Amino acid sequence: MPELRKDPVIGRWIIISTERQKRPHDFSINHNNIPVNDFRSDCPFCPGNEKMTPPEVLAYRDDGEKDGRGWRIRIVSNKYPALDTDGELKKRGMGIYDIINGVGAHDVVIETPVHNATFGVLDREQIESYLWALRERMVALMNDSRLQYIIVFKNHGSVAGATLEHPHSQIIALPIVPKRVQEEIAGCRTYYEMKERCIFCDIMNQEEFDNRRIVLDTERFMVITPFASRLPYELWIIPKRHIASFPDTDLDEIKELSSIFKETFGRLEAVLQNPPYNMMLHTAPCQTKKLPYYHWHIELIPKLGNVAGFEWGTGFYINPVSPEDAAEHLRSATIKVRCI
């Protein structure tokens, strides 16, 4: 019989529908997510084409000059930004409606000079640079008192919303805290007030006890398929140290997280043949980064087929793969190393 499960943080119910159970190779996967070539002359994110993007706001380079070759990581403004960096924050009403002018930032993080790389094949050191660059840029943005929240996300593959092939993430800094974030924080606070404990810390304890949804368990991180997974092969990467804000991570954590990325994505790429996916960093709001009851983490959702039909419209999900099965497939994966 199918099972309804409740996400303990958000309070969202989902259905694990065993009738529709699918094995990894049953998904109609779009295999066009990995380009054939490691360089494209018309790609604005490939080395030598730096002038095709807006200027760098941050870069790590071994040699060369600003907006030239020699970089390992580049962060530039989005060419079509959803928000403007300049201007004063203005809030106004229009009858019953509320409006804020679009002040904020919209950056693109170019994760590697290699056009067809993935987190599964990149060097651990390169991933460390990527994570460190995210952290550095977030710290800089958090000094802007107009900004309330920073969303870091990655769309991989066109069906997941990526418009360019070259590996990149995005950073959007907002003058408001999104509702979804407020809800998560509210869920954490309610639990904390009831139990005097963090719900994410309790989730990790529960997962260790159940031992059926853990994909990786290291000194500083745990990777799980969450109990109320919305979609097949949803993954959460949770730090073991209880801190609310990603920019408060230390160097040891960033180093270990880079290994976790390589291993997690390596397994995902092996089991689901380089699926398209969305990755979201969940971190505390800029102005309350020390929240005692919040716990930063990363959510990773492969996009397999068009399974997400009406779900985002209703907030209700039917998942044809149990997280226990997904974890088992990911744990037993043999990672094939692709050379780049």
Next chain:
Amino acid sequence: MPELRKDPVIGRWIIISTERQKRPHDFSINHNNIPVNDFRSDCPFCPGNEKMTPPEVLAYRDDGEKDGRGWRIRIVSNKYPALDTDGELKKRGMGIYDIINGVGAHDVVIETPVHNATFGVLDREQIESYLWALRERMVALMNDSRLQYIIVFKNHGSVAGATLEHPHSQIIALPIVPKRVQEEIAGCRTYYEMKERCIFCDIMNQEEFDNRRIVLDTERFMVITPFASRLPYELWIIPKRHIASFPDTDLDEIKELSSIFKETFGRLEAVLQNPPYNMMLHTAPCQTKKLPYYHWHIELIPKLGNVAGFEWGTGFYINPVSPEDAAEHLRSATIKVRCI
């Protein structure tokens, strides 16, 4: 400059990003949403193939026998139901997690015998039968005390999640009230407590005053592009009579709503060339169908390109088309009548 707008019901902020403004013909639309033929011998929803589906739970027919030809509307159980009709409701805990066994119903509503029909080309009378069948089935399901909420939705086109071409909707009856519905109800209640008025009634007043987001305005219904539209060409169909539950609509309303469907979809199909879409009926929970502060309505979201990349994961939307422009395009559309 881009603009952040707040949905007055749910409290969700979205960005209207004029930098990325698109005209209707700029969308990379999947034109394969309308089949060429009006009949397919292998389609389980086409006349003559009634034995390919589970038995009817409701049908309107001019002649013929149960599960045979001659029907105008058929409602059958989903062949791969996400929930089971039989069984007692059991709630249990598992450590910190909550589970309910999957009791409920999962129906398919076959909207017409014609394989390649759309709401824009169907006879008004056929749409009336469809709406009346939804109402009748919902009334029957609401008598089951195990059920708390009925979701009615339609996925049109494969990118919107439809797995079969033949026009059909789905009904899912749940033993819980989904979080998204709870949030909407909570937003309505908060507004009602503050103003002693219904927020949807106030939205219609505001829209009449602004007069920039109305697509259709008739005696009993208003069709608008909502102020904080999540995605391009999002539409809300709102009844003018303040009632919480769709099954409390009367015959005059159903008749007028069928005209509204034909006209709204006709315009949408003309402007966006038969786009894929998701349609969701928002109605009061089964056990509290007389809620004084709630107002049933229909939400309709075309799925244009892969614009919904990370949005459903973060609850945050960037919309490249202002609802004012979308309404203008829809108002000025010339409806081309396609013969079926």
